[in-house]
Amino acid sequence: MRNAFKAVLPFAAIALSGCSSPQIKSIDFGLIVANSSDVKSCLLISDVHGVSGLYGVFADTGLQKARLQAMAQASELGASHIVWTDFEVVYGSTTAHANAYLCPTTESASEPEKGPQTHSA
Numbered sequence: 001m002r003n004a005f006k007a008v009l010p011f012a013a014i015a016l017s018g019c020s021s022p023q024i025k026s027i028d029f030g031l032i033v034a035n036s037s038d039v040k041s042c043l044l045i046s047d048v049h050g051v052s053g054l055y056g057v058f059a060d061t062g063l064q065k066a067r068l069q070a071m072a073q074a075s076e077l078g079a080s081h082i083v084w085t086d087f088e089v090v091y092g093s094t095t096a097h098a099n100a101y102l103c104p105t106t107e108s109a110s111e112p113e114k115g116p117q118t119h120s121a
Helices: 002-020 056-076 106-110
Strands: 043-052 081-090 093-102
Touching: 043 056, 056 081, 056 093
Parallel strands: none
Antiparallel strands: 043 093, 081 093
16 A cells, blocks of 8 residues: 555656646736836825735745736726736735836827917918
8 A cells, every 4th residue: 555655656646736827818908127226206196916816835826826816906997007016925825015106108208299280372
């Protein structure tokens, strides 16, 4: 019986390791991940959060899912930048917290303002 257990153990470990790291598709939300010094001249839109029910050995996948939720929320709010503030992995869930900012673009800042246009005939 003991030899049978030793023979099955490596296959069980391989099977379980394949389940613990599923690939999550990367999604481009058009956000720039920044730090707090990068967004000093930007407008804070809101704090955003993502939550996943995955934790423990699945915490890496849970964190990826939570980050994607927070980024989706920031994108829906019209943010251009996101600053991560906290990550938590506790019993029962994994969460990601961030602040979403709207920053002026360099293109719009360098373009002169256009007033009403008149056409002479």
